[in-house]
Amino acid sequence: MEKKEDGISMGNKKYNACIHTGFQKHDDYMTPKSAWENIQQFIPKDKVIWEAFYGDGKSGDYLKELGFKVIHQEVDFFTSDLGEIIVSNPPFSLDLIKPIMYRLKELDKPFILILPSQKINSQYMRNTFKDKLQIIIPNGRINFNKLVGDKIVECKNKCAFDCFYYCYKMDLPNDITWL
Numbered sequence: 742m743e744k745k746e747d748g749i750s751m752g753n754k755k756y757n758a759c760i761h762t763g764f765q766k767h768d769d770y771m772t773p774k775s776a777w778e779n780i781q782q783f784i785p786k787d788k789v790i791w792e793a794f795y796g797d798g799k800s801g802d803y804l805k806e807l808g809f810k811v812i813h814q815e816v817d818f819f820t821s822d823l824g825e826i827i828v829s830n831p832p833f834s835l836d837l838i839k840p841i842m843y844r845l846k847e848l849d850k851p852f853i854l855i856l857p858s859q860k861i862n863s864q865y866m867r868n869t870f871k872d873k874l875q876i877i878i879p880n881g882r883i884n885f886n887k888l889v890g891d892k893i894v895e896c897k898n899k900c901a902f903d904c905f906y907y908c909y910k911m912d913l914p915n916d917i918t919w920l
């Protein structure tokens with residue numbers, strides 16, 4: 742995999758490392774505070790968290806409100822390397838999540854990522870973190886808030902898919918944790 746200044750190339754395909762996802766409209770779903778409250782006991786308070794995908798910036802605020810040290814800046818994930826642990830909800834679309842998982846492998850930092858549960862079956866997950874992940878299963882669906890322009894619109898309908906918290910090097914007591 743060849744790294745470029747503005748993104749990552751895999752084979753002939755170049756992945757756009759866009760921060761503003763105006764054209765990635767399915768990726769502008771923001772994490773509710775409850776999603777971080779529910780797993781706060783698994784995140785160490787003495788480490789600096791990098792909330793690596795900015796969105797509207799609220800997710801980092803929520804983590805700070807819970808007492809964590811957080812870096813949450815509008816920087817390009819692919820060309821940055823911040824904090825000690827990555828805790829985030831990244832874009833889910835295939836053209837971004839695939840290079841994101843390869844970049845995470847390269848960074849080799851502990852992480853907790855919110856991702857749809859079916860991503861566990863993907864080839865890129867197998868190629869990057871097979872046998873290395875621990876999973877936290879939320880009690881019910883996470884209902885994300887949609888960012889429309891610069892306004893948050895609470896989703897009227899419940900989220901159509903289930904998510905897990907995918908954990909790497911977090912040393913959780915169990916490989917599968919049911920909340």
Ligand SMILES: C[S@@+](CC[C@H](N)C(=O)[O-])C[C@H]1O[C@@H](n2cnc3c(N)ncnc32)[C@H](O)[C@@H]1O
Nearest residue numbers: 758759771772794795796800817818830831832
């Ligand atoms: C699913 S949203 C979640 C935002 C936030 N982490 C949260 O939990 O509320 C994913 C966000 O990733 C951001 N993003 C997309 N490509 C990125 C990149 N290359 N580097 C950093 N952020 C990016 C976009 O702003 C998008 O809104």
